[in-house]
Amino acid sequence: MKAKLGILVLVLALAAAPLGLKNYGVYLLTLWCVYVMAGMGLNLTVGYAGQMSIGHAAFLGIGAYTAAILIKAGASFWLVTPLAALNCFVVGLVIGFPALRVQHHYLAFATLGFNMLVYLFFRNEEWLTGGTFGISGIQRPAFFGFSLDAPLPFFYFTLLSTILLAAVLWWIIRSPWGRAFAALRDNPIRAESLGVNIMAYTLLAFAIGAAFAGIAGAYFAALVQFIEPGPFHLVTSLMMLLMVIVGGSGRFFGPMLGAAIVILLPEWLRVLKDWYLVMFGLAVVAMMIWLPGGLLSIPERLRFSK
Amino acid sequence: MDGVSFSVAPGEIVGVIGPNGSGKTTLFNSILGQIKPTSGRMRFMGEDITGMSPLALSRRGVGRTFQTLQVFGSLSLRDNLIVAAQEFVRGMPSRLFAAPDAGLGAQADAMIALFGLERVAHLPAGSLSYGQQKLADIAMAFMPRPRLVLLDEPCAGVNPGLVDGLRELLLRLNKTQGGSFVVIEHNMDFIMRLCPRVICMVEGKVLAEGAPEAVRSNPAVLEAYLGN
Numbered sequence: 001m002k003a004k005l006g007i008l009v010l011v012l013a014l015a016a017a018p019l020g021l022k023n024y025g026v027y028l029l030t031l032w033c034v035y036v037m038a039g040m041g042l043n044l045t046v047g048y049a050g051q052m053s054i055g056h057a058a059f060l061g062i063g064a065y066t067a068a069i070l071i072k073a074g075a076s077f078w079l080v081t082p083l084a085a086l087n088c089f090v091v092g093l094v095i096g097f098p099a100l101r102v103q104h105h106y107l108a109f110a111t112l113g114f115n116m117l118v119y120l121f122f123r124n125e126e127w128l129t130g131g132t133f134g135i136s137g138i139q140r141p142a143f144f145g146f147s148l149d150a151p152l153p154f155f156y157f158t159l160l161s162t163i164l165l166a167a168v169l170w171w172i173i174r175s176p177w178g179r180a181f182a183a184l185r186d187n188p189i190r191a192e193s194l195g196v197n198i199m200a201y202t203l204l205a206f207a208i209g210a211a212f213a214g215i216a217g218a219y220f221a222a223l224v225q226f227i228e229p230g231p232f233h234l235v236t237s238l239m240m241l242l243m244v245i246v247g248g249s250g251r252f253f254g255p256m257l258g259a260a261i262v263i264l265l266p267e268w269l270r271v272l273k274d275w276y277l278v279m280f281g282l283a284v285v286a287m288m289i290w291l292p293g294g295l296l297s298i299p300e301r302l303r304f305s306k
Numbered sequence: 307m308d309g310v311s312f313s314v315a316p317g318e319i320v321g322v323i324g325p326n327g328s329g330k331t332t333l334f335n336s337i338l339g340q341i342k343p344t345s346g347r348m349r350f351m352g353e354d355i356t357g358m359s360p361l362a363l364s365r366r367g368v369g370r371t372f373q374t375l376q377v378f379g380s381l382s383l384r385d386n387l388i389v390a391a392q393e394f395v396r397g398m399p400s401r402l403f404a405a406p407d408a409g410l411g412a413q414a415d416a417m418i419a420l421f422g423l424e425r426v427a428h429l430p431a432g433s434l435s436y437g438q439q440k441l442a443d444i445a446m447a448f449m450p451r452p453r454l455v456l457l458d459e460p461c462a463g464v465n466p467g468l469v470d471g472l473r474e475l476l477l478r479l480n481k482t483q484g485g486s487f488v489v490i491e492h493n494m495d496f497i498m499r500l501c502p503r504v505i506c507m508v509e510g511k512v513l514a515e516g517a518p519e520a521v522r523s524n525p526a527v528l529e530a531y532l533g534n
Binding site for chain 2: 171175177179183185187189192193195197
């Protein structure tokens with residue numbers, strides 16, 4: 001009951017958050033929603049299933065380009081979003097295969113290589129992606145004739161979609177699949193001896209995580225209305241991994257808090273002028289040293305320290 | 307291993323003893339497909355299972371425990387027991403839409419009660435004491451009601467006062483579930499009172515096989531393993 005009330009308060013607070021903000025503030029909140037969607041997927045792959053990935057921005061990019069190309073060709077946002085998810089799900093399945101052979105930093109480098117490959121594809125295959133010129137004029141959707149083009153309606157639409165996607169993730173992790181993902185993360189050898197199909201669950205962890213990023217990509221394309229390869233570089237993958245770790249890897253609300261820190265904190269620190277990125281960097285380093293379990297591990301740590 | 311050959315009847319409990327490095331765990335790892343034998347075959351219920359993956363074997367009803375603790379540390383003890391059996395409930399896609407406990411809650415609770423772990427059922431398994439984790443580890447192996455269970459040193463690290471209770475538990479599970487057990491153990495009293503048949507391995511070979519007292523008094527076993 002307490003948890004439900006807390007979630008209701010959080011949703012109401014988010015709904016009230018853009019009121020009184022200028023367009024840039026609403027844009028940042030919508031961008032936060034987009035990264036929460038992608039971060040939830042990465043949290044499933046990294047936090048719940050224990051796989052390493054520093055190529056998640058590639059899936060965000062595949063989703064964004066799938067949506068942008070198809071919207072420009074006249075397809076509806078409502079059709080292209082599931083297609084972006086499906087596209088990423090399939091690519092995610094393929095990218096899961098290295099995880100069946102290698103783990104930890106080897107897997108990190110395999111996913112890093114994948115990110116670079118996808119980035120180069122976006123940059124060089126001009127006939128499809130527009131190369132460095134990108135794709136512009138991406139239309140935002142309408143909902144039963146109601147235009148979502150203005151920043152505020154598009155924010156509420158993205159927020160609602162984020163909540164729905166969070167509900168899907170909640171469903172997955174509280175189902176027997178969620179327990180199997182945790183078993184895979186904690187002890188794959190024991191898991192296999194108990195009938196857990198570690199190959200299937202490893203591939204699914206990557207594929208579902210990628211599908212979440214694909215959906216986020218479609219919303220990103222509609223948000224910025226112009227995409228080019230830059231936002232899908234390795235740096236974004238590292239930033240998304242940072243969101244998951246800073247918030248609390250393997251904790252449901254981890255990516256939400258992490259995305260808020262990574263997206264919004266630099267903006268709030270702008271009062272420090274030239275020093276804001278330095279302070280942000282120091283805050284991240286301090287957090288990694290004293291809070292390796294992420295910000296959401298604080299209550300647990302306090303409980304144990306008593 | 308060299309020339310190791312034995313069979314286990316349905317419902318039988320067989321003990322495997324021998325000094326460290328005699329090949330006992332290698333025997334388990336070979337049966338379970340974790341080490342591929344260079345020659346020889348293994349059969350289970352008439353089917354050749356040589357080189358089969360642990361996953362395929364678990365689907366056929368072969369379970370095991372490991373020498374070292376192998377629980378899922380972040381999951382609660384109850385969830386450890388549920389995950390130990392959930393993959394045998396319906397197909398994988400339908401499990402996504404199944405109840406969170408996959409319909410195994412009552413079975414897990416019964417197993418928790420049998421092992422006397424009610425007080426810690428909802429704690430993360432990784433936070434439990436060594437002995438509690440060991441009991442959880444054994445309980446997990448029995449959750450899917452396997453037809454053959456390979457138990458690798460179940461008494462290791464268990465409080466001596468609990469060893470008798472563990473033996474009683476295994477005998478009760480053998481009676482209620484009806485599976486066959488192969489048990490590796492260094493605790494001679496435990497194994498002699500649990501297993502009607504014992505195999506002694508030394509340097510990868512079977513040195514003696516038979517009733518516990520016969521193996522215990524075998525001069526070759528005394529010399530190579532038990533001492534005088």
